[in-house]
Amino acid sequence: MxxxxxxxxxxxxxxxxxxxxxxxxxxxxxxxxxxxxxxxxxxxxxxxxSGVAPVIPSTVAGAPVPPPAxxxxxxxxxxxxxxxxxxxxxxxxxxxxxxxxxxxxxxxxxxxxxxxxxxxxxxxxxxxxxxxxxxxxxxxxxxxxxxxxxxxxxxxxxxxxxxxxxxxxxxxxxxxxxxxxTAERIWASELKNQALADTLRSLEAREDLSLEKKLSTLKQRIQEVHGAQADAYMARHQQEVMNHFLDLSSVQTELGAMTAQERSRSLRTVRREMGLDEEALKRWDTLDQSRDARWDSGAKYMAERQTLAKELSGEALEERLAEVRARYFGAEASTIAQEEASGFYRFERPRQWGRN
Incomplete structure (x- = not known):
């Protein structure tokens, strides 16, 4: 052995x-x-x-029989x-x-x-x-x-x-x-994540701070929490942090009150401050433009839909809506029709600037 x-x-x-x-x-x-x-x-x-020790049987000679290995x-x-x-x-x-x-x-x-x-x-x-x-x-x-x-x-x-x-x-x-x-060292990541969550919660309540000031405060807090590892943290969690920031209702309210050009500049600033390079910024600009066009078509479609619903019903209404959907959405018209049949109207959702 x-x-x-x-x-x-x-x-x-x-x-x-x-x-x-x-x-x-x-x-x-x-x-x-x-x-x-x-x-x-x-x-x-x-x-x-709770466990109870079993009774170990004995041999004839009285010697205990060892449990099986x-x-x-x-x-x-x-x-x-x-x-x-x-x-x-x-x-x-x-x-x-x-x-x-x-x-x-x-x-x-x-x-x-x-x-x-x-x-x-x-x-x-x-x-x-x-x-x-x-x-x-x-x-x-x-x-x-x-x-x-x-x-x-x-x-x-x-x-x-x-x-x-x-x-x-x-x-x-x-x-x-x-x-x-020892506990703080074991759960160090949780403590850091909680610190950033608390920072975002406090920024949400600060109506006196502009979008740029809120962004600066968040970046400063990331530096304080992660120290020398702040850049590495941002490289790993870039999209996550950016989404959390843009999801703040106060940030969305400020973006919604801007003109299209102001909003485009502000979104570019947020993304650049989060570490995106120029090529990534250009791709986001293109995506924003595509999203804006899509929501514009959605708003026009919903306005026509409401007008038609006042004038028509049943199959006649559905035939006209199919024509309108095809005009605004092309190949995606059938998908939108299926969504509406299930009771979901995507363009009734709130617009989340920089997010949808």
């Missing part, structure tokens, strides 16, 4: 472990159900399952897994957010291999292949499982809270279980 197999065997005990569905940290720092696990209850607290992954498979994990995480294992990703990858692996003994075998693997990190990773696993249990047990309570109250309760649990500094 080689040393690793021996280490894995040492974990065998005759006890049922707590069985709960695992959650996974997403990129925004939230937790979500792991594939194959039951989703948290929306109506009641989900109690933790679990079927463990082969040494070659464990070696391959350890090598891959070292390459992916090894240089950054001082960072709590990296430790949690390593732990969660191991949780998925060992839960699939040994659902009843995954925790023992996971820790045995860590002890064999990451001995210098054993204490930190064991603590991270323990806190990770405890946090998941807290989320499940408090699901109904959390759903009944307002957004700010839910965030406060969640952070209180994270700080208590992981420690404040």
């Amino acid at each position: 080689n040393q690793r197999t021996k280490v894995l065997g040492m974990g065998a005990v005759a006890a049922l472990l707590v069985a709960v569905g695992l959650l996974r940290f997403t990129d925004t720092g939230q937790v979500s159900p792991q594939p194959g696990s039951a989703p948290p209850s929306t109506s009641a607290v989900v109690p933790a399952t 679990p079927v463990a992954p082969s040494d070659a498979e464990l070696e391959s897994l350890a090598a891959a994990l070292r390459e992916r995480y090894g240089a950054k294992l001082d960072e709590p957010s990296v430790q949690i990703r390593l732990i969660e990858e191991l949780m998925r692996f060992f839960q699939q291999r040994s659902p009843d003994r995954w925790r023992e075998e996971l820790l045995a693997f860590v002890k064999a292949y990451f001995p210098e990190r054993y204490d930190a990773l064991e603590a991270m696993l323990r806190n990770r499982v405890d946090y998941e249990k807290w989320v499940r047990d408090n699901d109904s309570y959390l759903r009944g809270l307002s957004g700010p109250e839910r965030r406060a309760a969640t952070w209180d649990a994270r700080n208590r279980l992981f420690g404040k500094e």
Whole structure:
């Protein structure tokens, strides 16, 4: 028996472990159900399952019969897994957010291999292949499982809270279980995203600020939150940030009050400040013009439609509308007819400047 197999065997005990569905940290720092696990209850607290040690039968001579050894992954498979994990995480294992990703990858692996003994075998693997990190990773696993249990047990309570109250309760649990500094490092992305969301919310309420000033304030806040990584963040989330800004109702109101030329210049400024190059700006200019023409045709069509609806009905109305739709929309006329048959009138939607 080689040393690793021996280490894995040492974990065998005759006890049922707590069985709960695992959650996974997403990129925004939230937790979500792991594939194959039951989703948290929306109506009641989900109690933790407690295990009871089974009675081990005895031989005639009175010696206990050992429980059967679990079927463990082969040494070659464990070696391959350890090598891959070292390459992916090894240089950054001082960072709590990296430790949690390593732990969660191991949780998925060992839960699939040994659902009843995954925790023992996971820790045995860590002890064999990451001995210098054993204490930190064991603590991270323990806190990770405890946090998941807290989320499940408090699901109904959390759903009944307002957004700010839910965030406060969640952070209180994270700080208590992981420690404040470690929790903030694990959920750093969530904190940054929340800071920008709060900034957008505050800008929405500032009727005294112009579009240009709101844009400048948002860019400054991105720089404060992301520091040296601000440019890299914008490169990855350029469209997302731009859409969030243009979706502000105060920004839409200001754009709607402009002339077509003023609006075109303002949209170009927003996109340029978000980092778009000249070629991209030209493509957006073309798209804006196409959208403007489309909405202009839509407004004219709806006006004719209303006039015809006052004069005609039934098949006579539909025949005339088919002619009008074909005149304004060409090949897309049949699609618009199907939408209207289902009760959807696309040109009754509000115009979102720079968005539709």
